[in-house]
Amino acid sequence: MSLRTDRVRMVVLVRRKEGISREEFARYWVGQHSQLFAGLAVTKKNILKYEQGHVDSDMERSLGAIGGEPYDCFSFVEAESFEKMAAVLSDEEFLNTIPQDEEKWLDRSATRFFPLNIATVLDQ
Known part of the structure; x- marks a missing residue:
């Protein structure tokens, strides 16, 4: 087994803004922000590829029981290279659109980015 050379992945951990319910956040994040x-x-x-993983209250309790951080959503973004991801994050249209949208719904100071090389171990 070896690391893939055809793509890389970034995992982004997102926490909703205080005062916004989990349901409101999930509806907006998957319905409007993702589009x-x-x-x-x-x-x-x-x-x-762009996928989201949403944490519900049961999952949050489980995470808390094992010392996990209270995040509301995990985004999974795949590209051919980290350079292509960086091109998105530094693009003028992205910078004029996405951060302003995120300000409405998430705690940007809590957002965490994890760039990863991928090794597929099992894929059924």
Whole structure:
């Protein structure tokens, strides 16, 4: 087994803004924000895959019991290279659209980015 050379992944941990319910956040994040991000020309050109993982209250309790951090969503973004991901994050349209949208719904100071090389161990 070896690391993939055809793509890389970034995991982004997101926490909702205080005062916004988990349900409101999930509806917005999956319904509107994801479409805004996916609709950008730079995203279409550089991103191969964008998925979200949403944490519900039961999962949050379980995470707390084992010392996990209270995040509300995990985004998984795949591209051919980290350079292509960086192109998205530094693009003028992205910078003029996405951060302003995120300010409405998430705690940007709590957002964490984890760039990763991928080794597929099991894929059924």
